[in-house]
Amino acid sequence: MKRAAYIVPGFSHKTSEPPYQAFAEAFAVRSIEPVLIDIGWRRQGIHGYLREARAAVLARPAEEPYFFGFSMGAMCLLGMEPEVMPRAQILCSLMGLWREDQPYQQWYMRAWAWRIYLGRRKPSYPWRDGMPLPRTIFVYGEREARIIHPRVRAARDDRFPGSETVVVPGARHAIGEPAYVRAVVGLIATL
Numbered sequence: 001m002k003r004a005a006y007i008v009p010g011f012s013h014k015t016s017e018p019p020y021q022a023f024a025e026a027f028a029v030r031s032i033e034p035v036l037i038d039i040g041w042r043r044q045g046i047h048g049y050l051r052e053a054r055a056a057v058l059a060r061p062a063e064e065p066y067f068f069g070f071s072m073g074a075m076c077l078l079g080m081e082p083e084v085m086p087r088a089q090i091l092c093s094l095m096g097l098w099r100e101d102q103p104y105q106q107w108y109m110r111a112w113a114w115r116i117y118l119g120r121r122k123p124s125y126p127w128r129d130g131m132p133l134p135r136t137i138f139v140y141g142e143r144e145a146r147i148i149h150p151r152v153r154a155a156r157d158d159r160f161p162g163s164e165t166v167v168v169p170g171a172r173h174a175i176g177e178p179a180y181v182r183a184v185v186g187l188i189a190t191l
Helices: 018-029 045-059 072-078 099-104 107-117 150-159 178-188
Strands: 003-008 033-036 064-070 088-092 135-141 164-168
Touching: 003 018, 003 045, 003 072, 018 033, 018 064, 018 178, 045 072, 064 072, 072 088, 088 178, 135 178, 164 178
Parallel strands: 003 033, 003 064, 064 088, 088 135, 135 164
Antiparallel strands: none
């Protein structure tokens, strides 16, 4: 496969849902083959999600990979680096659940993180010392951006210099909102 977009949905979502189908179609229009990856979200924890995403991506290698993920799906794809370096990545509503984010998380995020880590060690941000960075676009809903602690956003900015951030007006942490879908389809058209 020459050009492929690996699409991983958010926690408990499926790629058969309409927003993910719209994103797959937008990639196909750009002659980038969509590879839809469904994760078995039940009872395996973050390390299992990361393993499952890695296996699915490595099973269908591409010369020119692109990443698209929402929430926990974005975290799964980000965990692939540097093993697979995408040409570009769109990370929507990326969860701030890395080990480095923990001191800055609000109490309810720490409680939820405890549940998905199943008592295991939390993964760290992938480090890229001396490596070229892919084009990285972070997308957040306006109504969720207020709850993302400024330190979490700063950590992402520190690790992704030159990254772009798009805030979708009026949107929540919901990939299916029409404004969110339109914004993402527009971003895919720029790849």
